[in-house]
Amino acid sequence: MTFDLNLSMDVLRRTPQTLRALLDGVSEPWIRATEGPETFSPFDVVGHLIDGEETDWIPRARIMLARGPDPRFEPYDRFRHRARNAGARLESLLEEFAALRAANLDLLRAWKLTARELDLPGQHPSLGLVTLRQLLAAWVVHDLGHIAQVARVMAKQYRDEVGPWVPYLQVLTDNMTPRS
């Protein structure tokens, strides 16, 4: 598929409702499950997505659209959410994420980006030169990757409960090297 702004927004607007369907009100052991030390639980993923709304995708798009002489992104803190959300309830984080995402998509829609604007460059702190189009495509993939992660992390909690089914349930053996 070639990048398309409407197709992208069609996915981006679904992420809050997808995570709500999967997680809102679910029992605590599923919420706090991980794939091992230093990996994200479903709770962490929602916090990480909130960080993305506040400090990553739209702030970086703004830097690109400002067309300054040095469109350098701020480094992104993958662990900001740990301190920010200590003691928060998942339900309120899901609400917060939905509100932030809706506001960011309203803004993105209001920009009415042209093909030329989608080519605007930015300087990523470690990846080098990227375009606004690539940033927006990465936003979509990032959402879907974290939805997949939440489902995978939950699945792995029953790794020892399925008996001989393990080889038929490949999600249990995916990503054996834990990652956050």
Next chain:
Amino acid sequence: MTFDLNLSMDVLRRTPQTLRALLDGVSEPWIRATEGPETFSPFDVVGHLIDGEETDWIPRARIMLARGPDPRFEPYDRFRHRARNAGARLESLLEEFAALRAANLDLLRAWKLTARELDLPGQHPSLGLVTLRQLLAAWVVHDLGHIAQVARVMAKQYRDEVGPWVPYLQVLTDNMTPRS
């Protein structure tokens, strides 16, 4: 986590709404996307989950609960949905899946399974002896694995659109050996 019937049903009841949030009304290119030849699209996954409701999980649980001398499962046809749903609309499949799942969970709840019943054996056509507990745990993991698959398959459609972000978006390079 140890198998728990309520924790399991808490996940099983969420799958139809999760897939609706992600897929109901989404643009056609996302629905028909795959990871390569002979792999499942999101459309195929919903059809495959319907097959599971009609021919796999609950029918096999019934065989176990019947306590017959030879509790052998019928082999499961992974491609039944291809012919069954040719020409169907995703929206109607999502509705059908939700109705089948709700009815199957009503039944499962009504059985009020005891720990002893959860130990009842069944004969899987290729995996050998399994228990009802393992069957129900596998049902949960199977759901979550297919949710992860839908998100991953969609993400991969933007593989060539994210530019230098590929190494940061591991969902793009997961499961490089295509599978259905």
